[in-house]
Amino acid sequence: MASVVEGISNELAGMVEAAGPAVVRVEGRRRLPASGIVWSDDGIVVTAHHVVERDDRIGVGLADGKQVEAELVGRDPTTDLAVLRVEGAQPSSAMSAQADDLSVGHLVLALGRPGRTVQATLGIVSALGTSWRTAAGGTIDRYLQTDVVMYPGFSGGPLVDADGKVLGLNTSALRGVSLTIPSLTVDRVVESILSHGRVQRGYLGVGVQPVNLPAGLAEELGQETGLILISVEPGSPAEAGGLTLGDTLLTVHGEPVRRLDDLLSLLSGELVGVEVLIRILRGGEPGEQKVTVGER
Amino acid sequence: MAEVIQELNSELARLSRQVHASLVRVESGRWGAGAGTIWHSEGLILTNSHVARSRRLSVTLPDGRRAPARLLARSRDLDLAALTVELSDLPTIEIGDSGRLQPGHWVMAFGHPWGVEGAATAGVVIGQGPELPDRPAFGRDWLAVGLHYRPGHSGGPLVDSSGRLVGINTIMVGPDVGLAVPVHEVKRFLKHSMQRAAA
Numbered sequence: 001m002a003s004v005v006e007g008i009s010n011e012l013a014g015m016v017e018a019a020g021p022a023v024v025r026v027e028g029r030r031r032l033p034a035s036g037i038v039w040s041d042d043g044i045v046v047t048a049h050h051v052v053e054r055d056d057r058i059g060v061g062l063a064d065g066k067q068v069e070a071e072l073v074g075r076d077p078t079t080d081l082a083v084l085r086v087e088g089a090q091p092s093s094a095m096s097a098q099a100d101d102l103s104v105g106h107l108v109l110a111l112g113r114p115g116r117t118v119q120a121t122l123g124i125v126s127a128l129g130t131s132w133r134t135a136a137g138g139t140i141d142r143y144l145q146t147d148v149v150m151y152p153g154f155s156g157g158p159l160v161d162a163d164g165k166v167l168g169l170n171t172s173a174l175r176g177v178s179l180t181i182p183s184l185t186v187d188r189v190v191e192s193i194l195s196h197g198r199v200q201r202g203y204l205g206v207g208v209q210p211v212n213l214p215a216g217l218a219e220e221l222g223q224e225t226g227l228i229l230i231s232v233e234p235g236s237p238a239e240a241g242g243l244t245l246g247d248t249l250l251t252v253h254g255e256p257v258r259r260l261d262d263l264l265s266l267l268s269g270e271l272v273g274v275e276v277l278i279r280i281l282r283g284g285e286p287g288e289q290k291v292t293v294g295e296r
Numbered sequence: 297m298a299e300v301i302q303e304l305n306s307e308l309a310r311l312s313r314q315v316h317a318s319l320v321r322v323e324s325g326r327w328g329a330g331a332g333t334i335w336h337s338e339g340l341i342l343t344n345s346h347v348a349r350s351r352r353l354s355v356t357l358p359d360g361r362r363a364p365a366r367l368l369a370r371s372r373d374l375d376l377a378a379l380t381v382e383l384s385d386l387p388t389i390e391i392g393d394s395g396r397l398q399p400g401h402w403v404m405a406f407g408h409p410w411g412v413e414g415a416a417t418a419g420v421v422i423g424q425g426p427e428l429p430d431r432p433a434f435g436r437d438w439l440a441v442g443l444h445y446r447p448g449h450s451g452g453p454l455v456d457s458s459g460r461l462v463g464i465n466t467i468m469v470g471p472d473v474g475l476a477v478p479v480h481e482v483k484r485f486l487k488h489s490m491q492r493a494a495a
Binding site for chain 1: 300303304307308311398399400401402419420421422423425427428440442456457458470472473
């Protein structure tokens with residue numbers, strides 16, 4: 001009779017076998033190769049931006065042992081994702097889980113293929129949270145931290161749940177811990193890169209710093225801080241819209257801007273080309289300016 | 297609640313007791329001590345070459361019996377050494393098939409980390425083969441495992457989910473990754489050195 005530990009052992013190996021065919025080797029840097037995931041049946045492979053150090057001569061090693069050349073479709077440094085196109089890459093049938101029932105404590109595997117064969121490390125989900133922003137300004141739809149070991153070359157490989165489904169793409173570059181970019185974010189970035197060649201981001205052309213608002217105004221707005229403009233780029237959307245140095249931004253497009261993060265979250269791709277109303281404080285007097293959000 | 301985990305725990309404990317019987321301590325004079333694995337009931341012990349560095353070797357069994365050991369063969373390339381002791385009826389360990397191990401398979405390692413006698417650590421197989429990121433390729437296989445090797449694990453047994461020997465603990469390559477010499481390389485080493493001894 002098979003014991004519990006044998007059963008678990010074989011199931012873990014089965015999870016690797018199920019997802020393994022979609023895990024590829026990505027050769028885009030001089031050091032050790034890294035990993036990637038075949039994301040869709042049109043040959044789209046996703047990997048980590050930081051492991052693709054060049055824009056051409058990118059090699060991909062498929063699960064069947066074939067070595068092929070990949071085209072770099074685009075990259076999004078803010079979410080540490082890069083999208084490649086590879087002839088003949090086939091996704092695994094056990095792909096992409098939304099993992100709504102994922103909990104802290106669940107067993108997960110990280111897979112990689114820095115060499116010829118697929119490799120795996122085991123861990124548990126350490127922390128789950130809502131959406132968060134990377135230091136480079138990218139939006140990640142869900143915080144997903146694990147204690148899996150990121151063995152050398154594992155960046156760009158998948159995190160796999162107990163069903164052998166892919167929860168997202170592992171990267172060691174965003175923070176000092178093992179983080180996974182959830183499939184939802186990967187889908188969004190892939191879609192954006194395929195249609196625009198990059199991820200669109202709104203742009204005003206200002207440098208800001210949070211400042212305390214006068215007590216009366218703070219109470220009236222229910223907002224203790226705003227963002228004072230410490231620079232306005234010449235020719236920028238902000239300048240064209242009449243914003244000047246020393247203005248304090250209170251709300252943008254109806255949303256309060258208390259911290260830099262608030263402004264960055266607002267400036268998503270959807271606002272590009274949209275004329276937004278910005279409430280400001282200028283010389284102690286409230287005012288309004290209309291600015292058409294640019295793109296960068 | 298948590299019945300599977302409880303069952304798992306008692307199985308792991310049983311497995312550990314079973315493997316522990318074949319785990320020895322190898323003392324190597326001024327070089328200190330490491331672990332060893334009983335390979336044959338008539339006194340054949342496997343350990344790492346880097347554990348058996350002294351001419352004055354001795355082996356201590358889990359039951360407290362202690363005997364001087366003689367070096368039969370060693371390979372620095374494979375980091376393996378075969379010792380013999382004048383003791384018989386030793387508890388042996390079932391030899392497993394390391395060639396069938398897949399990434400994700402459960403493994404446990406035993407040794408004396410930082411001098412703690414007979415400690416266990418567990419994890420999964422990361423991968424195996426001649427080319428691993430942390431090792432230069434030598435045309436011989438390594439077994440990379442995601443567990444916590446520490447000084448004192450060297451030479452001890454690495455077992456699969458049934459308690460069968462699949463490797464000899466050899467090197468730690470980071471806090472959470474270890475390398476073992478897979479059992480099929482151990483067999484090759486023994487065959488090679490016994491042939492040489494006979495010739």
